Amino acid sequence: MKTVLITGANRGIGLAMVQQALEAGDEVIATCRRPEEAERILPQHERLRWVALDVTDETSIAALAKQLDDIGVDVLINNAGTYGPKGVPLGEVEAEPWLEVFRTNTIGPLLVTQAMLPALRRGSERKIAFVSSKVGSIDDNGSGGSYLYRSSKTALNQVMKSVSVDLSEEGFVVLALHPGWVQTRMGGPNALIDTDTSARGLLRVIQDSTPEQSGRFFNYDGSTIPW
Numbered sequence: 001m002k003t004v005l006i007t008g009a010n011r012g013i014g015l016a017m018v019q020q021a022l023e024a025g026d027e028v029i030a031t032c033r034r035p036e037e038a039e040r041i042l043p044q045h046e047r048l049r050w051v052a053l054d055v056t057d058e059t060s061i062a063a064l065a066k067q068l069d070d071i072g073v074d075v076l077i078n079n080a081g082t083y084g085p086k087g088v089p090l091g092e093v094e095a096e097p098w099l100e101v102f103r104t105n106t107i108g109p110l111l112v113t114q115a116m117l118p119a120l121r122r123g124s125e126r127k128i129a130f131v132s133s134k135v136g137s138i139d140d141n142g143s144g145g146s147y148l149y150r151s152s153k154t155a156l157n158q159v160m161k162s163v164s165v166d167l168s169e170e171g172f173v174v175l176a177l178h179p180g181w182v183q184t185r186m187g188g189p190n191a192l193i194d195t196d197t198s199a200r201g202l203l204r205v206i207q208d209s210t211p212e213q214s215g216r217f218f219n220y221d222g223s224t225i226p227w
């Protein structure tokens, strides 16, 4: 049995990963901004613990680490993310909303990872996943636009790469993952796959990952995504 910590766990892909990790027999630390509401989403479970975490708030990140200072975490899944304002064309991009997207998608995951390092070092698996997006792939960018979200995920991939290099000697496996185009509030109703399919794929890719694969960018089906 392993202990998995998932951010942005109250809905969408994060919630589906919580459910599937519980079904797989894992201990799950599910984090979200308002855990008092999340407890109404899922029935109580002896292997499920909700902890408050806003990934843009350094006080909240420090409080999470303090609450977990006596346990080991085997797998950290940085899933929380935001698209920011949609359909902003070139000519109308503004700095403030862009900074907010960066705080959530790029800076937050690294600060959470830093804060969780002691708990991850106490764990036995030493795996860190960053839920990125194919939209952050420069090779894949054939349609332009989406400046805020695209750049935040491209930068997240670079963050992931540095973490993978910095932690390689300690045996950590660090991955960037694309969850597919998924039917969530972010992905919308026309998306290609449901949250269960995405979550199952992501958890399998993480479970099967080896140190040789650390620092790479994978689709939820296990295929490699170009940078």
Ligand SMILES: NC(=O)c1ccc[n+]([C@@H]2O[C@H](COP(=O)([O-])OP(=O)(O)OC[C@H]3O[C@@H](n4cnc5c(N)ncnc54)[C@H](OP(=O)(O)O)[C@@H]3O)[C@@H](O)[C@H]2O)c1
Pocket: 007, 008, 009, 010, 011, 012, 013, 014, 032, 033, 034, 053, 054, 055, 056, 079, 080, 081, 082, 083, 104, 131, 132, 133, 134, 178, 179, 180, 181, 182, 183, 184, 185, 186, 187, 188, 191
């Ligand atoms: N859906 C897709 O097609 C798709 C495609 C590529 C990548 N992704 C990525 O997959 C991940 C999950 O997305 P999703 O589709 O499940 O989106 P979603 O349904 O919109 O859920 C986003 C989750 O992130 C949380 N979140 C946002 N800002 C946060 C913050 N500051 N602190 C803590 N939690 C925060 C949300 O919590 P609240 O309820 O509190 O807002 C929610 O739990 C994201 O990183 C996203 O970029 C999704």
